[in-house]
Amino acid sequence: MVNHPNLEDDRRPGRTSLVRRARAARPGRRRSGAALSIATVGALILGLFLGAPAAYADDYPSWDDVQAAKANEDAAANEVGRIQGLIASLTQNVADTKAAAEAAGNEYFAAQQALDAQARRLADLQGQADTQKKVADDTASKAGQIAAQLSRNGGDTTALQLFFSKSTANTDELLQRLGQMDRVLSGTQAIYDKALEAKNTAQSLTDQATAAKAERDRLAKIAEDKMQKAQAAAQAAAAALADQQTHLGQLQAQLAALQDTTAKTVAQYQAGEAARAAAEAARQAQLAAERQAAEEAARQNGGGGGGGGGGGDSGGGSVGSGGWVRPFGGYQSSGYGYRVPDCDYWGCSSSFHAGVDLADGSCGSPIFAAHSGTVVYAGWNGGYGNYIKIDNGDGTGLATGYGHILNGGYNVSGGDWVSAGQVIAYAGNTGGSFGCHLHFEVYQWGSTINPITFMQNQGVYMG
Numbered sequence: 001m002v003n004h005p006n007l008e009d010d011r012r013p014g015r016t017s018l019v020r021r022a023r024a025a026r027p028g029r030r031r032s033g034a035a036l037s038i039a040t041v042g043a044l045i046l047g048l049f050l051g052a053p054a055a056y057a058d059d060y061p062s063w064d065d066v067q068a069a070k071a072n073e074d075a076a077a078n079e080v081g082r083i084q085g086l087i088a089s090l091t092q093n094v095a096d097t098k099a100a101a102e103a104a105g106n107e108y109f110a111a112q113q114a115l116d117a118q119a120r121r122l123a124d125l126q127g128q129a130d131t132q133k134k135v136a137d138d139t140a141s142k143a144g145q146i147a148a149q150l151s152r153n154g155g156d157t158t159a160l161q162l163f164f165s166k167s168t169a170n171t172d173e174l175l176q177r178l179g180q181m182d183r184v185l186s187g188t189q190a191i192y193d194k195a196l197e198a199k200n201t202a203q204s205l206t207d208q209a210t211a212a213k214a215e216r217d218r219l220a221k222i223a224e225d226k227m228q229k230a231q232a233a234a235q236a237a238a239a240a241l242a243d244q245q246t247h248l249g250q251l252q253a254q255l256a257a258l259q260d261t262t263a264k265t266v267a268q269y270q271a272g273e274a275a276r277a278a279a280e281a282a283r284q285a286q287l288a289a290e291r292q293a294a295e296e297a298a299r300q301n302g303g304g305g306g307g308g309g310g311g312g313d314s315g316g317g318s319v320g321s322g323g324w325v326r327p328f329g330g331y332q333s334s335g336y337g338y339r340v341p342d343c344d345y346w347g348c349s350s351s352f353h354a355g356v357d358l359a360d361g362s363c364g365s366p367i368f369a370a371h372s373g374t375v376v377y378a379g380w381n382g383g384y385g386n387y388i389k390i391d392n393g394d395g396t397g398l399a400t401g402y403g404h405i406l407n408g409g410y411n412v413s414g415g416d417w418v419s420a421g422q423v424i425a426y427a428g429n430t431g432g433s434f435g436c437h438l439h440f441e442v443y444q445w446g447s448t449i450n451p452i453t454f455m456q457n458q459g460v461y462m463g
Contacts, residue, residue: 060086060247066254067266076258083255090244090251097237102380104233108226109382115219116354119447122212129205132198139195146191172199220446227377227389231414234379238413249276291426294366324458325421327370327402328438330360332462336450354448355401355441356462360427363406363436367425369418370400370440370455378414384439385431388412388424397446403439404430 061083069079253273257266319325334357341351373392376399381387384403388410392398406428418424429436440462442451452462 060251061254063254063266063270066257070258070266080255080258083251083258087248087251087255090240090248093240094237094244097233097240101230101233101237104226104230105380105387106382108223108230108377109384111219111223111226112381113350113354115216115223115446116448117352118212118216118219120352122209122216125205125209125212129202129209132202132205136195136198136202139191139198143191143195216447223446230379230381231377234377235414237379249273291366291423294364319421322458322460323420324371324455324460325368326455326460326462327368327400327440328358328360328427329365330358330437332452333357333359333437336452355403355439356451357437357439358462359435359437363426363428364409365427365436366423367402367405367427367438369420369422369424370442370460371398372418372420373399375412375414375416375418375424378410378412381431383432385433386410386425386428387431389443390418390424397444399443400451401439401441401443401448403441404428404433404437406430406436 061079066079069075250273253270253276254266334353336353336356338351339353367388369390371390371392373390375388376391377387377389379387381403384401386403386405386407386409388402388405390400390402392400402425404427405425407430409426409428410424411426412418412424427436427438433439440451441448442454443449455462
């Protein structure tokens with residue numbers, strides 16, 4: 001449980017404090033992991049996928065091998081050394097691939113932040129350009145009206161004929177003609193100058209926006225590439241961990257059997273290994289049952305989350321008419337947009353929050369897919385910790401992101417298809433986070449947008 005509701009959000013650190021803050025949130029982690037170069041990451045991933053795991057299946061000793069080795073002291077010593085090497089190799093492979101996955105995830109995080117910042121700059125420039133263009137249009141029109149009135153009052157029909165000889169829909173043509181009306185211009189000079197200045201400013205801003213769009217597109221490609229590399233690294237780490245979980249218990253039992261000089265057979269160790277496996281299976285079954293019960297309870301309590309209920313305590317899991325669902329229960333602890341940076345010993349957070357934080361005061365609560373789609377990323381993502389990204393596209397460029405997932409709390413993997421309301425993970429406190437919660441994002445063509453507004457337009461309230 002989290003004692004203070006204001007701590008149930010994330011404070012994304014800047015680039016200088018990102019890794020340190022993530023480490024602070026997860027004590028005991030290897031400090032060298034995040035410092036791996038991208039070349040090291042690539043080498044580790046390539047090694048795994050090109051057939052260089054800790055050991056091949058044929059390299060692992062059987063119980064018959066162990067029994068035969070016990071009959072000879074030298075053979076037993078050799079087998080002990082072999083098994084110890086395999087255990088060390090498995091352990092090191094897990095550590096190396098985990099560190100590589102974290103380093104790749106941090107690079108993906110930094111690339112996405114750069115893309116989002118550029119997208120905001122582009123939107124700002126385009127907005128300014130549109131505003132200045134409207135000022136130019138309105139002012140030029142006003143100048144034209146005044147010029148026409150002054151010409152009527154002065155009886156100069158030549159000026160009127162010049163002014164109305166062509167369509168005045170185009171601001172550039174209108175300003176050009178006004179500039180030719182020397183006598184009339186004396187009464188409209190200030191307005192004319194303002195319109196011309198606004199036009200030039202609008203053009204300059206439009207040119208800047210065009211360049212900013214090209215840079216945004218470049219950064220989008222980089223972010224996509226970093227995401228794919230990070231996903232490959234995450235899959236490599238998962239494969240190494242699965243390999244360790246498959247073989248480590250038996251290797252340790254075989255080692256103990258070889259080192260026990262009082263026993264002549266390995267049957268008792270085989271029996272112990274079987275009992276351990278059965279106990280683990282029972283534990284996993286119990287966890288699955290508890291999770292299923294928690295998910296069902298969340299669905300029962302969250303019937304209004306997907307269709308248009310507005311309560312801040314509404315849960316997730318109930319799919320609305322538009323196919324969207326509230327991804328998490330609880331209340332909104334931090335909204336989208338600019339906020340006062342949070343500073344501590346490790347540094348200061350970002351002043352822009354690219355998602356919405358939802359908290360229910362506990363760890364391990366289910367996280368629901370906000371919409372159906374394909375999981376394109378499931379792995380470490382810098383300040384967001386354990387993270388899932390789902391492509392909800394259908395040609396619309398939409399995607400959703402889910403951050404700070406509990407360690408070991410993934411329910412899906414990269415490439416999986418998920419349905420709206422499906423439990424995809426469990427809330428945790430990984431990354432730059434102060435208390436268990438969900439950091440939820442919505443993407444449009446690669447950049448984050450306001451998830452609160454977007455979900456409200458789908459009839460889902462994040463209150």
